[in-house]
Amino acid sequence: MPLIHSKKKIAQLFETRTEAQRTEFYETHWNTLRWNLLFRVFFSRRMMARLGRDPSFFRYVEGSVAERILGRARHALTVLDPIENPYLQWILTEEHPHALPFALRPENFEPIRDNLDRLEWRRQSLEDYLAEAGEEAVDGFNLSDIFEYMSEENYTLLLEKLIRAGRPGARLAYWNMLVPRRRPESLADLLRPLGELAADLHLRDRAFFYSAFVVEEIL
Numbered sequence: 584m585p586l587i588h589s590k591k592k593i594a595q596l597f598e599t600r601t602e603a604q605r606t607e608f609y610e611t612h613w614n615t616l617r618w619n620l621l622f623r624v625f626f627s628r629r630m631m632a633r634l635g636r637d638p639s640f641f642r643y644v645e646g647s648v649a650e651r652i653l654g655r656a657r658h659a660l661t662v663l664d665p666i667e668n669p670y671l672q673w674i675l676t677e678e679h680p681h682a683l684p685f686a687l688r689p690e691n692f693e694p695i696r697d698n699l700d701r702l703e704w705r706r707q708s709l710e711d712y713l714a715e716a717g718e719e720a721v722d723g724f725n726l727s728d729i730f731e732y733m734s735e736e737n738y739t740l741l742l743e744k745l746i747r748a749g750r751p752g753a754r755l756a757y758w759n760m761l762v763p764r765r766r767p768e769s770l771a772d773l774l775r776p777l778g779e780l781a782a783d784l785h786l787r788d789r790a791f792f793y794s795a796f797v798v799e800e801i802l
Contacts, residue, residue, distance in 0.1 A: 584675060587618050593675050597665050606661040613660065622656070623649040648761055651794050659791030668789045710741065713748040721749045726757035728793065730764040739767055746773050749801045759795040766799050775800045 584593065592612065600608060624630060626649040665671050669682040685691060705712055709729070724745060730738045745755060754777070757764070766774045777798040785796035 587615070587621055588613070596660065596675070597672065597681055599666065600664075602662060605664070609657065609661050614657075619653070622653055625649075626652050651761065652792055655791045655794065659789070663787070663789065663791065668791075670789055671791065710744060713744045716748050718747050719750045721753060723753050724749065724755045724757075726755060728758040728760050730757060731760055731762045735764075735767075738764055739769065742766065742770060742774065746770070746801050751801055753801045755797075755799045755801070757797050758790075758793040759797065760793050763795065765797055773802055775802055 596608070596613065628648055659665070659668060659671055666681045669679050669684045669687075672679055672681060679687070686695065726745075730741070733741070742755075749755070755774070759765075766776055777800055781796050781798040784798070785793075788796055
């Protein structure tokens, strides 16, 4: 980031503005030639692979990686308020000067501590856990973006296992970053997409680099 914008310019990004003012600031002061050029270089497949992302992860990716992430970054800097985004602040400043992540907020300290006994850590594959859990054993699933890294066939097979392990009404929540993954029609009688809810949450999602958020409900 120091190669693109100064500390002063980054600090200006976190000043109080309306959405219209944020858009003007982005287009006038932030969206420079250097921002666009270095963003595309940094988020190119070759650079991301050199920085540690296994090249095989791009096997199921179509189109420009950088263009997708750049569009989401613009959304985070204009439509959403950077002052309220702890993830953006950490990325740009390595600090949380204006907003803390949910788990670090003072009002959440006691509730988290009081419920630590409900956490259980496992070092095993999701498939192994689901086999142990049995049928209709889980109330909900936060799956991050794990489906990015598997073929569509394996994605469908894992969905079937998740459906068997989940109780009726349990929801699956997961993100798409580069690879589009949504319930196939073959599972339409077992899994119901909650498209409007997912789209609304995605518009407000401060983890802005994901291209889509998916919520599906077990029938």
